[in-house]
Amino acid sequence: MSKDLILKSMLSEKICMTPHGFVADQLTPQQFADCCDLIFDKILEISSTDIAGVGGYGQFNEDCKTEYATCREFLIDTFTEDKDGYWYNWREMFETTLLERQFFESYFKEMEDRIQFCEGKRFLVNNNTFFINMITDGKTMVGFPDWSRSGICDFLLDFAIMDLNKPYLKIPELFFEYCKKRNIVIQDYKERFLCMAYYKGIDTLRWHASIDDTESCKSIMKSIGELKDRINAI
Template sequence: MNRDIFIRNLTKEKIKMSPTGRNANELSQEEFDSCYESFFNMIFEIASTDVSSLEGYGEFDENNKAPFKSLEEFIRSDMIDEPEDGYWKNWKQMFGTTFLKKDYYYEIAEKALKNVTFCEKQRFLVNNNTFFCNMIISDDGKTYCTDWGRAGIMDYLMDFAILDLNKPYLMIPEKLYEYAKKKNIKIENFKERFLCMAYYKGIVTLRWHASIDDLESCESIVRSINALEERMNKLV
């Protein structure tokens, strides 16, 4: 089944697949500060989808199945293993030949795995591609995701972690912490879960940018990763 049709059916057609409006990447910091709740509402709406009919964790495969038995198995496979074919075949050859440094890569991967137990059993639909260039703000102020190619089942904090990785100066976890208190949303083990999702997504995104020799993005991602735990410690 086509991915968009699958997502539309799964969400009872409450999510628009082809929204119209302004690209979220065009928002200034001031504009985002005035409308960030629309982004948060969107993520929680996605996470409210009933996924009890689905098994597993991880990104949906070509059959729209989440193929991993646990979240740890998923992120370990993505961060550590080398596939037999495809873009990431033999990716570890990048160590020493690109920006990607072996010791740093495994240090951050271990930090993600250290916290993954806090994310187990957090089974939610996630877009898993919530970079600002993939989102649209409609004329009525509602936010929509436009690309569901990496959607899957995992902790919904993944979608917030990607927002922060994309633009850390927008202070996503800080805003989310206050938003949750305001809305009486209890996010258990907030720090550990956010760090797990952020470290995992951060290090594999760093690997991607290193693979295309995007030095500027690599340096930005490393700064974001390195500053995150101190930021979280100030919240909880």
Template sequence: MTAYNKPNVAINDIEKVLQNHFGPGVTKITPLLGGNLSSVFSCMLEEKGYVVKFSDLEGAYETEHYVSKLLSGQGIPFPKSLALGKMGQFTYSIMERVEGRNLSDCTLEEQNRQLPEIIDILTRMAATDVGATRGYGWIGADGNGSHASWKDFVVAVNAEDQTGTFWENWHELFSTSCLERDVYEEIYGRLMNYVSYNEANRGFIHGDFHQWNILSDGTRITGIIDGNCMYGDSLIDLAILDRHMPRSGVVEAYQSYQEKGEMVIPNFKERLMGAYYFKGLDGLRFYAKMGMRDAYVGTRHFLLNLKA
């Protein structure tokens, strides 16, 4: 199995999509770095910035369109979705551009100074009202989750048959990449021991909550972008942030924030363990497919040395 290649979109196709939506006058069409599954470009119209993204994956951006309305409607700094459409083999999405740079481009000191604001946003995302929806797992275009239970979702995303998805034929990775079957099965077994703790807490999960999807002006957070959004235990976002900012005391900062707000966190340790295993297992598979061996080895070491 080879690493996934982002779609190669011709400049005239990009111009056509933007002109169809905005009309004439779009300038400064510029490719943006980042994003593993999309080709992303920024542009300007009358001094306002926008982003257009292209994907050849089925159903790309439908959930993002829904999530944009959900989060921006509740005051979360998530970019507003303006258009969703098809152009040939590609799906495209046009969104308002949030000013700022990736938090990853800030110094560690700058990142740590903004950690309280990041924790506040994480907490508010977790408190998003999802009571009108049902299900766990991937959020669909209708706002509902893909599976009836968290356990069903965990089993499904780790199943061998992933026909028609990014993970189609992923078991080939056991023979063509650094992915080790015994390690994968060990972590999966541990994950299943914590499923019941996570399932008892259903909320909104961004699913990719780290410095490359958090924007900043250097002193404050200006926006949250992208995401592999799902319903489940919101501590998964905390686990993701902690793994990407391991020297920043993320978990301690989160617990302190909750204590100050007199918010009770039931079964915190067990839920966080389940969150680490869930995202870590997905990370092992992803890093192996993308040929990111150092990230694979680091995640493998972390997961195997987790203590209950």
């Protein structure tokens, strides 16, 4: 059975893989504010998927299996140098691209120090919740057609990706208020959000540096650098 079919069998009928509407990237800030609860509902619906038959952490392979036994192994191994393929010997980028060694190492350490708060938090994640990958009608429907990066991790990863994409929309702040209104308690919310955000942030930064995307690198570094103050102010 293909990964898409396995995922379809796992997901609730409330999660649409073939949505109709427009790309969520087209939402204005006001339109997003009007429908953010709907988007948050659907991401939490993903995280409520029964994964009792799926072990480990990390991105799914074609058989919907994960590679790592722990969250720490997954996050740390993402940045090893000896993997075959695109990221082989990637640390050479510190000398040849926009990627700054001190910045990367600083936020890698920030991520590593917080992994303990995410360990044991196992949920299905879409892991590609950039606004360009979500379809909505802005009122009653939000769907996720791209599951190529899906896997098992702390569900706050999906919210951290949204914030990395559009930090001016204040995703962690809005989601915190959303949870308060619904009496949803997320243990160690701030530390877990920062861990997931730093993980995805430096990984995405590495990608944009590899293609010499100066504008995106500056934007990502600014977002990563400002996030802790934003989170602590909640």
